[in-house]
Amino acid sequence: MTRPRLVGLSANVQRPSKTRTLVDAVLREACSRAPFEGRIFDFVDAGPGLGAAWTRDQLPLPARRVLDAIEEADGLVVGSPVYKGGYTGLFKHLFDLVDPGALAGKPVAIVATGGGARHALVVEHGFRPLFGFFGALQVPTAVYASDIDFSDGALSDAGVRARAAEAGGQLASLLAHRAAVAAEPIPLEAAE
Numbered sequence: 579m580t581r582p583r584l585v586g587l588s589a590n591v592q593r594p595s596k597t598r599t600l601v602d603a604v605l606r607e608a609c610s611r612a613p614f615e616g617r618i619f620d621f622v623d624a625g626p627g628l629g630a631a632w633t634r635d636q637l638p639l640p641a642r643r644v645l646d647a648i649e650e651a652d653g654l655v656v657g658s659p660v661y662k663g664g665y666t667g668l669f670k671h672l673f674d675l676v677d678p679g680a681l682a683g684k685p686v687a688i689v690a691t692g693g694g695a696r697h698a699l700v701v702e703h704g705f706r707p708l709f710g711f712f713g714a715l716q717v718p719t720a721v722y723a724s725d726i727d728f729s730d731g732a733l734s735d736a737g738v739r740a741r742a743a744e745a746g747g748q749l750a751s752l753l754a755h756r757a758a759v760a761a762e763p764i765p766l767e768a769a770e
């Protein structure tokens with residue numbers, strides 16, 4: 579049996595990145611709970627050609643690989659730095675190129691980082707409508723972190739680390755449940 583594929587996507591355009599660190603934390607938490615195949619990509623991996631592509635066909639190979647990984651994943655951890663009060667334009671641009679049916683019913687955990695706490699609710703008010711459009715199965719706990727939650731590039735705040743663990747656990751449960759149902763669908767009469 580193949581292991582469920584869990585993909586982390588971080589919209590950072592430079593490294594080191596707080597967003598990538600936070601995406602990685604949630605991904606690791608999920609992968610510590612069940613034998614998932616976890617991979618992480620960021621926009622440095624996708625390359626500058628992502629922003630220049632108006633259509634899927636115009637995506638250069640590095641960006642196409644990231645898009646394919648998102649569409650083929652069984653579950654996602656998505657994250658973006660906050661720019662001007664919302665997710666970055668490039669983050670939205672990538673999801674504009676994702677097939678509208680590709681994320682339906684798939685578990686998705688949401689994270690974001692910002693300079694301060696002012697935009698902490700962006701994960702609730704900014705990100706959720708986008709993944710609602712896709713019909714994704716959104717993890718209840720979304721995680722936001724700001725500059726003071728990191729120390730020497732590592733996620734240091736105990737409260738944010740606890741939320742990352744909670745989100746990773748929820749993501750793992752949803753993924754495991756989906757994998758179990760796919761392997762052995764529940765007959766309708768038994769479910770009633």
Ligand SMILES: Cc1cc2nc3c(=O)[nH]c(=O)nc-3n(C[C@H](O)[C@H](O)[C@H](O)COP(=O)(O)O)c2cc1C
Nearest residue numbers: 590595596597598659660661662663691692693694
């Ligand atoms: C163009 C730009 C706009 C930004 N706008 C905001 C903002 O509106 N609110 C905020 O809290 N931080 C803002 N920031 C700070 C970043 O969100 C923050 O430094 C983030 O953690 C960077 O993530 P990274 O290390 O993954 O690149 C902005 C940064 C840039 C470069």
